[in-house]
Amino acid sequence: MKTILKARDIHKTYRTGEVETHALRGVDLDIHAGEFTAIAGPSGSGKSTLLHILGGLDRPNQGEVWLGEARIDGLSFTELAKLRLTHFGFVFQAYNLIPVLTALENAAFVLELQGMPRRERETKALEALAILGIAELSGRRPNQLSGGQQQRVAVARALAANPKLILADEPTANLDSKTGLALIEHMQRLNSEDGVTFLFSTHDPRLLEHVTRTVYLEDGQIVRDSVPQAA
Amino acid sequence: MLSLAWRNIWRKRGRSLMTAGAIGLVVLITIIFYGFAGAAISGIYQRLTERVGHLQVQVASYRDARDFADRLIFNAATVQAALPEAEWLAALDVPGLLEGDGRSRGIVLSGLAHSPAMRAQFKESYLVMGTLPEHDDPVGIALGSRLARALQVELGDTVYLYAPGTLGFGAAAYMVVGLLDYGEPMLDSRSAVVALAAAQELAAPGAVSRFGLFFPELIRLGDDVRVPAQQEALQAALGPGFAVETWRQLEPGMAATIELTEPMMAVFAAIFFILAGLLVMNTIYLSLIERIREFGVIMALGANRRHVIGMVLTESLLLCLAGAAAGAALGGISLAFMAQGFSFPEPLASAYAEFGLPRVFYGSITVAQVLTVLGFTLVTALLAALIPARAAGKLEPVEAMRFTA
Numbered sequence: 001m002k003t004i005l006k007a008r009d010i011h012k013t014y015r016t017g018e019v020e021t022h023a024l025r026g027v028d029l030d031i032h033a034g035e036f037t038a039i040a041g042p043s044g045s046g047k048s049t050l051l052h053i054l055g056g057l058d059r060p061n062q063g064e065v066w067l068g069e070a071r072i073d074g075l076s077f078t079e080l081a082k083l084r085l086t087h088f089g090f091v092f093q094a095y096n097l098i099p100v101l102t103a104l105e106n107a108a109f110v111l112e113l114q115g116m117p118r119r120e121r122e123t124k125a126l127e128a129l130a131i132l133g134i135a136e137l138s139g140r141r142p143n144q145l146s147g148g149q150q151q152r153v154a155v156a157r158a159l160a161a162n163p164k165l166i167l168a169d170e171p172t173a174n175l176d177s178k179t180g181l182a183l184i185e186h187m188q189r190l191n192s193e194d195g196v197t198f199l200f201s202t203h204d205p206r207l208l209e210h211v212t213r214t215v216y217l218e219d220g221q222i223v224r225d226s227v228p229q230a231a
Numbered sequence: 232m233l234s235l236a237w238r239n240i241w242r243k244r245g246r247s248l249m250t251a252g253a254i255g256l257v258v259l260i261t262i263i264f265y266g267f268a269g270a271a272i273s274g275i276y277q278r279l280t281e282r283v284g285h286l287q288v289q290v291a292s293y294r295d296a297r298d299f300a301d302r303l304i305f306n307a308a309t310v311q312a313a314l315p316e317a318e319w320l321a322a323l324d325v326p327g328l329l330e331g332d333g334r335s336r337g338i339v340l341s342g343l344a345h346s347p348a349m350r351a352q353f354k355e356s357y358l359v360m361g362t363l364p365e366h367d368d369p370v371g372i373a374l375g376s377r378l379a380r381a382l383q384v385e386l387g388d389t390v391y392l393y394a395p396g397t398l399g400f401g402a403a404a405y406m407v408v409g410l411l412d413y414g415e416p417m418l419d420s421r422s423a424v425v426a427l428a429a430a431q432e433l434a435a436p437g438a439v440s441r442f443g444l445f446f447p448e449l450i451r452l453g454d455d456v457r458v459p460a461q462q463e464a465l466q467a468a469l470g471p472g473f474a475v476e477t478w479r480q481l482e483p484g485m486a487a488t489i490e491l492t493e494p495m496m497a498v499f500a501a502i503f504f505i506l507a508g509l510l511v512m513n514t515i516y517l518s519l520i521e522r523i524r525e526f527g528v529i530m531a532l533g534a535n536r537r538h539v540i541g542m543v544l545t546e547s548l549l550l551c552l553a554g555a556a557a558g559a560a561l562g563g564i565s566l567a568f569m570a571q572g573f574s575f576p577e578p579l580a581s582a583y584a585e586f587g588l589p590r591v592f593y594g595s596i597t598v599a600q601v602l603t604v605l606g607f608t609l610v611t612a613l614l615a616a617l618i619p620a621r622a623a624g625k626l627e628p629v630e631a632m633r634f635t636a
Contacts, residue, residue, distance in 0.1 A: 057531055057629050078535045085533025092632070096528040100238035110532050112232070157532075 001032035004164050004197065005054055010063035012049050012220075023049040024060070025220040031165065031199055036191045038200040038208055041217035048169055050217065051201040055088050055167040056080040067164075085113055089158025091168035097142040097150055097157075103129060104138035107156040114161065121160075128156035131194075132186055148179030155187065165197045172204045184210050232538075236545040240553075243518070250514040251554030254608065257507045258558030259565070261500045261604050266566045266594035268496050272489055274589030276452045278414075281352060283481050284320060284443030285458050286465060291474045293440075299326070299397055303438040304473075310442065313468050315461060318349045320443035321427055325434040327394035329374075329423060331382035331407075338378065338421050340392055342430020349445060361386045361409030364426045371426065373409035375419035386410070392423075397434035405429075414584030452489065453597060497603060504607045511615035515547050519619045526623055527631025536624040543623050547616030548609070555608040569594025 012024040023046045031037060031054070039047045052058040053065060056072055057080075065073040072083060084090070089110070097106045104125050111121035129135045132152040142150050151171060158166045168187075172180035184207055190196040200207060208214060216224040240247050288310060289302070296302045303323075304310055311321065323342040328335050344366055345353060354363055364371030372390060374382070384390055388407045395401055405425060413419050431437060444465075449455060458477050466475040479486035519526070526539055534542075572591045574580055580590050 052629050078537075081530065081533055081535040084531065088533075090531055092528065092531075096525070096632070098235070098525065098529075100242060101235065105235075109529075113533050113538065 001034065003030050004033050004068060005029075005031040005199075006064075006066040007050075007054060008064045008066075010050070010053060010060045010065070012046070012053060012058070012060050023220055024053070027063070027217075027220070027222055029054070029215060029222065029225075031197070033164075033197055034191070034195050035213055036188065036198050036211050037213040037215065038202050038211040039215045039217060040203055040208055042203065045217040046220040047201040047203070047217055049220075051167055051169055051199065054199065055090065055165075056083045057090075085110065086161075087164045089161060089163035089166040091151070091154045091158050091166065091171045093170035093173045097153055099142050102139050102141055103134065103145065103149075103153045103156075106142070106153050107138075107160050109157055110161045125156065125160045128160040129153070131159065131190065132156045146179070147175055148183060151175060151179075151183055152186065155183070155190075159190065159196065165199060167199050167201075169201045170204070171200065172202070172207055177206065180204065180206055232542060232545065233549075236542060237549055239518070239522075239542075240546055240550050243521075246514055246517070247550060250510050251550055251557070253507045253510045254551050254554030254611070255556075255558030255561070257500075257503045258555045258604055258608065259562045261503060261607075262559065262562030262596060263565050263569070263594075264499065265496060265596045265600045265604075266562075266569045267592065268492055269595040269597065269600070270569065270592035271588055272492055273451050273595060274592055275485065275489060276455070277450070278356075278589055279482055279485060280445060280449070280478050281356060282413075283478050284445045285317075285449060285455075285478055286444040286462055287476050287478075287481055288314070288442040288444075288465070288469065289440065289474050289476070291472055293474060299434070302440055303398075303435050304440070304442070305435075305438045307437060307439040307442075310469065310473070313465075314442060314444060315465060318346045318352075318445040318447055320345050320349050320445070321439045322441050322443070323427060323430040323435060323438060324440040325392075325394050325397060325430055327392045327397075329378070329382065329390055329392050331384040331388060331390040334382045336378060336381055336421070338392075338423055340372075340394070340423050340425060340430060340433075342425050342427040342433075344427035348447065357411045357413055359410050359412045361407070363409055363424065364429070366426050367428065368408075368426050369429045369432065370404070370406050371408040371429075372405035373411050373424045374407055375422040376410045376412050377416060377419035378421065378423060379407065379410055381420060392433065394434050398438075399432055399434045399436055401433070403429070403433045414581070414590065451595070496600075500603065500607060504611045508611040508615040511547060511551060511611060512618065514550070515543060515616050516619045516622075518546070519543065519623055523626065523631050523634040526626055527628045527634065530626060530628040531632065539626070540620040540624040543620035544613060544616045547620075548612045551608050551612035551615075555605070559604070566594050566596060 007027055007029045010024050010027040014021045014023055027050060039050055041047050053060050060073055063073065064071055067087060075083065098109065104122060107128050108121040108125035111124060126135055126138060129138055132155055134149055134152050137145060137149060145153065172183060175183060187198055188210055191198055200211065202208065214226040215222055290304055293302045307321065321344040325340045327338060327340055329338045359376060361373065363373055382390065384407055386407050389404055390407060391404050393402050411424065413422065449457065462475050462477055469475060530539060570593055572593050574591050575583060584590055
């Protein structure tokens with residue numbers, strides 16, 4: 001399988017006053033195209049930190065991150081922003097939709113940042129909403145949507161730009177079991193039918209049951225990297 | 232992004248309305264202020280130029296001349312023939328002592344001849360009772376109203392003028408045919424008007440002190456740019472023996488005051504906008520604080536610092552322009568009313584008149600002033616948003632997404 005993202009010897013330390021917290025201590029990880037992978041572990045294990053570094057949202061204190069053949073850990077803020085815009089899609093725990101935009105406009109937001117003309121981006125965004133089964137909700141604002149619907153809009157936003165990799169930080173944490181499962185099934189379908197690569201940071205057992213690979217973190221280190229499981 | 236910025240502004244409707252309202256109020260006040268100042272300046276300009284003319288011709292040495300005769304233009308008819316096409320006034324100013332009913336005052340008697348339009352304008356502006364002496368009336372005199380009161384004379388009464396050291400008869404009796412109100416107490420108490428011919432007979436046959444030229448098409452101060460060229464041409468035609476001066480040279484103090492008005496108004500307007508700008512900055516900053524997490528997400532999705540700074544600046548611009556539009560609409564309506572003419576009640580009107588202001592103001596605003604207001608609005612919007620925009624641009628996505636207010 002083709003490696004799309006590679007991390008070598010990643011260290012990340014946070015300093016708060018006199019206190020130093022070693023969030024990551026020498027992490028090596030390869031993410032391959034088409035994977036449906038979760039980074040799991042207890043609270044404080046470094047899951048979100050690793051996800052942020054892999055997604056270009058943060059820089060390691062030490063180590064290397066490679067996106068394909070390009071090393072990205074030393075890029076400037078502007079270069080990382082461009083990288084995120086063109087190569088990654090993000091889904092966050094708190095949906096983080098823009099409240100004054102409709103579902104369609106939220107789904108098209110990344111495309112707008114890319115400079116795509118309006119008609120074209122709305123078409124693509126509508127297609128993404130349709131894949132997530134919520135095209136009929138395109139004219140509604142986030143406060144008119146349920147939690148599950150909002151998270152599906154967030155996934156559509158990530159998907160619409162056709163990224164190499166969608167990184168999702170605790171995407172099911174704020175959803176009830178039924179809604180969470182429905183979202184997992186949508187993402188799984190995107191992965192199995194359309195080949196979209198997903199990387200999650202999660203401790204949700206519902207999600208962990210459905211991923212094909214689980215990377216366990218404890219105290220900033222990978223303690224276990226599961227073999228792919230049967231779906 | 233424009234649509235997003237516009238919707239973001241109205242998330243907190245009350246706060247945005249108040250902020251936009253403040254800008255609107257400042258724009259409205261500035262427009263009214265400019266309108267009133269424009270009315271005052273136009274009025275002063277018109278009154279001044281009606282009285283002294285846009286151009287005045289006198290002998291070159293008139294400022295230094297001590298004797299009455301040294302200030303005279305003796306070949307008045309020749310000079311008048313050389314004057315350009317314009318409304319004109321010919322005047323012979325004679326210092327003397329006016330006596331009536333046992334009282335006397337030192338005055339300047341002006342013998343006047345006007346073009347018909349200037350005469351009509353003079354009557355309309357200054358005559359409050361009776362009539363102006365006709366050009367061939369040897370005995371009619373119109374007095375300043377305060378002068379008449381001081382001498383305790385009325386229409387039909389006889390007054391006597393003594394003008395020693397002059398070149399004519401030096402003394403004459405006149406009948407009061409009219410009363411004048413210049414709106415300026417000094418003039419009202421020291422001025423009297425007779426026909427030019429009567430004054431020439433009294434003091435200087437065939438001579439005048441000055442010619443005044445008035446160009447009626449020059450209504451506003453901005454029209455005045457054509458006067459220097461006229462001045463140059465006339466000076467060349469008359470030669471070095473004459474002084475051809477503009478109203479600015481004749482009334483330098485008033486001219487300086489008028490010239491100073493525009494920059495002073497701009498300074499006052501700038502102060503208003505600075506105060507409103509502080510409110511805008513506060514609003515934009517609060518809006519940023521409330522949306523730090525959202526900005527974090529936007530940056531996480533791939534917006535760079537330029538995007539974020541642009542969003543903040545755009546919101547500030549739209550907020551200020553919305554307020555300015557409302558203020559400009561109300562200002563335009565106010566100006567439309569002011570343009571029809573308005574007056575102040577007494578005694579304010581008389582007090583203003585003493586400073587050369589008109590009794591009726593006609594509000595007006597220039598294109599340059601409108602652009603100034605627009606410019607101030609844009610500068611306020613950009614400067615007020617500068618600090619919040621820079622703060623937004625310095626956000627780190629991950630920290631911003633974790634932010635709790």
